[in-house]
Amino acid sequence: METLMNDIMKEIESNETIIIHRHVRPDPDAYGSQLGLKYYLQLKFPDKHIYAVGDEEASLNFIGTLDHVEDNVYKEALVIVCDTANAPRVDDQRFTLGKKVLKIDHHPAVDQYGDINLVNTDASSTSEIIYDMISHFNDESIINEDVARVLYLGIVGDTGRFLFGNTTQHTMEIAGKLLGFPFNHNAELNKMSEKDPRLMPFQGYVLQNFELHNDGYCQVKITKDVLEQYKIKANEASQFVNTVADIQGLKIWMFGVDEGDQIRCRLRSKGQYIINDIANDFGGGGHPNASGVSVYSWEEFDSLAQALRQKLQ
Missing domain, CATH: 3.10.310.30 (Diaminopimelate Epimerase; Chain A, domain 1)
Structure with a gap:
């Protein structure tokens, strides 16, 4: 796993434009891992052009907003797809237009569509994997509350607020570290559970x-x-x-x-x-x-x- 993380970082370092995708019908982990990776890389490489794309889901807009990227940008871009088990489920099929495709996921590896495939099925969520990458490169000191907030929401979403069986000691340790950042987690969790009154x-x-x-x-x-x-x-x-x-x-x-x-x-x-x-x-x-x-x-x-x-x- 560490070797794959190193390989992914080498690709990131050697490309000036990075476009991050996730799956259709997004959930909090899709948003959290995609945006968490974007925000982290923007802090680590402030001179690079880093985008997160896909159709917006109104109920998840509180997590963050996505970017609009023209087709021609893909030609010289590295594409990273988060939290997506197989290629047909990637939101925005232009992901194939990039120079290379990297896959970061925690679903069973049924489709190794990436040039590099970092898949850890033991992780509770892809957001957890993104934090593991941050930790692997000793970058905990450079991330901020924006990174922490979206990764926390991604982990909370895929663990069912830590009720599901995929919640491990490692998961809780990461969540505890993320809670150390100054975002209002109670308010964020309330937003996650809120539903439009007309749906009641x-x-x-x-x-x-x-x-x-x-x-x-x-x-x-x-x-x-x-x-x-x-x-x-x-x-x-x-x-x-x-x-x-x-x-x-x-x-x-x-x-x-x-x-x-x-x-x-x-x-x-x-x-x-x-x-x-x-x-x-x-x-x-x-x-x-x-x-x-x-x-x-x-x-x-x-x-x-x-x-x-x-x-x-």
Whole structure:
């Protein structure tokens, strides 16, 4: 891992323009690792041109803003992709236009699309890996509260506020160091959990319409009619994937949202119930306890549900 970090830094040092990408449908770790790396490199190399690109997600704009880069800038640029397991999920496919592509990620290595691939599946988040890089190069003294804030939010997001099984002693040690910087973490966490008041009736729908089975499996189906009824977008509906997470006896759950051309299924589980193998079987992927799959009919959704429930027998 240290050798890969050294190789990545050599590439960064030898390029004047660096463009940082992350995955589509971003989460706090996608934003946190991407912006954390950008802010860190701007401090370490103030004369370089460093950009972070991708479509903005309104619910995450409090973390930071992204840059707009013209196509011609890529020709002489080094591209770094954070927190993205496979190439089709990279937000802004212009990432292939760069001189070289570096991948930094913590998802299972299903697609080594980078010229250098730094993948640590033991890390709680890609934000944790970015901090490990900072530490590896003895650069803790040069980072500021902007770096600390976004990396902290990335770690908090992917660990479910340190409730998920990917939280380790190392994770907590890093979080403790980041909390030593003067940002208001309580205010930031409140922003992370806040939802638009107009979405609250939809949360009520989820609570009234989840399907819970005796084996500990639960599912939520969000059809196009439901989205229209509550006047919300598919990406807004996806914010409620963990609405059922506190149900007693829950082991595995699936949240499916009809996006028109596909039904996006978010799979979640607790403890020893590994689900990313099922996700892989259906053309998706992700972490052992948090994965995603796209299916193309509710019948296929039901087949996916059956496969998940096999884990509980």
